[in-house]
Amino acid sequence: MSAVIEVRGLRNQFGSQIVHENLELDLLRGEILGVVGGSGTGKSVLLRTLVGLNRPQAGSVHLFGQDLLTLAGEPRLALARRLGVLFQQGALFSSLTVSENIALPLIEHAGLSRPDASRLAALKIALVGLPASAGAKYPSELSGGMIKRAALARALALDPAILLLDEPTAGLDPISAAAFDALILTLRDALGLTVFMVTHDLDTLHAISDRIAVLAGRRVLVSGTLAQVAATDDPWVRDYFHGPRGRAAASGQPPPRTHPT
Numbered sequence: 001m002s003a004v005i006e007v008r009g010l011r012n013q014f015g016s017q018i019v020h021e022n023l024e025l026d027l028l029r030g031e032i033l034g035v036v037g038g039s040g041t042g043k044s045v046l047l048r049t050l051v052g053l054n055r056p057q058a059g060s061v062h063l064f065g066q067d068l069l070t071l072a073g074e075p076r077l078a079l080a081r082r083l084g085v086l087f088q089q090g091a092l093f094s095s096l097t098v099s100e101n102i103a104l105p106l107i108e109h110a111g112l113s114r115p116d117a118s119r120l121a122a123l124k125i126a127l128v129g130l131p132a133s134a135g136a137k138y139p140s141e142l143s144g145g146m147i148k149r150a151a152l153a154r155a156l157a158l159d160p161a162i163l164l165l166d167e168p169t170a171g172l173d174p175i176s177a178a179a180f181d182a183l184i185l186t187l188r189d190a191l192g193l194t195v196f197m198v199t200h201d202l203d204t205l206h207a208i209s210d211r212i213a214v215l216a217g218r219r220v221l222v223s224g225t226l227a228q229v230a231a232t233d234d235p236w237v238r239d240y241f242h243g244p245r246g247r248a249a250a251s252g253q254p255p256p257r258t259h260p261t
């Protein structure tokens with residue numbers, strides 16, 4: 001399988017804090033890659049680097065064979081339009097309705113008229129499984145699961161080839177999270193998307209990821225199938241994949257609860 005994103009020798013640093021050093025990563029066409037790692041290992045910084053929101057100190061990022069870091073002007077904008085991003089909190093504009101939020105990139109980046117953009121927004125709303133009535137609502141009027149779906153609809157507005165998700169199921173109850181997992185899988189298959197997904201959710205990893213990349217020690221420690229990654233001899237990997245939650249996710253059973261005494 002060919003790589004749609006290739007990261008080589010990446011260094012990200014904030015002041016004296018080095019977050020990534022010599023990080024290498026491939027995102028393969030058509031896959032769902034789950035990106036995991038301890039808190040502060042730089043998963044979100046990596047996502048932001050891939051979409052051009054964070055400029056690294058060293059290394060290269062190639063998207064579809066084009067060098068993101070040297071590209072400028074219209075070619076860079078065209079490349080950016082091939083990426084759809086779902087940020088952690090949804091990042092919808094609170095003063096706009098769901099429909100207006102989705103229509104905005106269509107008006108601003110695709111030059112659509114307002115009526116055309118709102119017709120297309122209605123299609124995207126249906127695509128992510130929201131009722132048509134959600135279009136007229138403001139983000140504050142939606143449940144957490146609906147906000148994620150609305151934000152996903154906006155991420156899909158410009159028909160991207162790659163979807164980047166930052167903690168897509170965080171804050172959702174297990175049933176809504178499982179439904180969102182299923183939606184991502186369906187959309188990947190139906191639209192031929194490639195998916196880069198930062199997550200802490202072991203159930204999501206088990207349910208929909210083709211490969212997993214573990215961030216540790218400022219780089220990608222290991223990437224591969226769940227079985228390959230889980231077999232890695234590393235303390236964080238052991239705790240994460242073989243602790244109570246990891247075992248529960250692997251078995252499909254809820255993890256044991258510890259009760260306060």
Ligand SMILES: Nc1ncnc2c1ncn2[C@@H]1O[C@H](COP(=O)(O)OP(=O)(O)OP(=O)(O)O)[C@@H](O)[C@H]1O
Nearest residue numbers: 014015017019037038039040041042043044045046
């Ligand atoms: N713009 C910034 N300026 C300074 N430091 C930053 C900036 N962005 C991120 N960092 C630092 O980089 C490190 C990695 O942050 P990041 O948000 O990528 O971690 P993460 O792996 O996504 O963590 P979590 O799982 O807790 O969300 C953190 O120590 C963070 O404080």
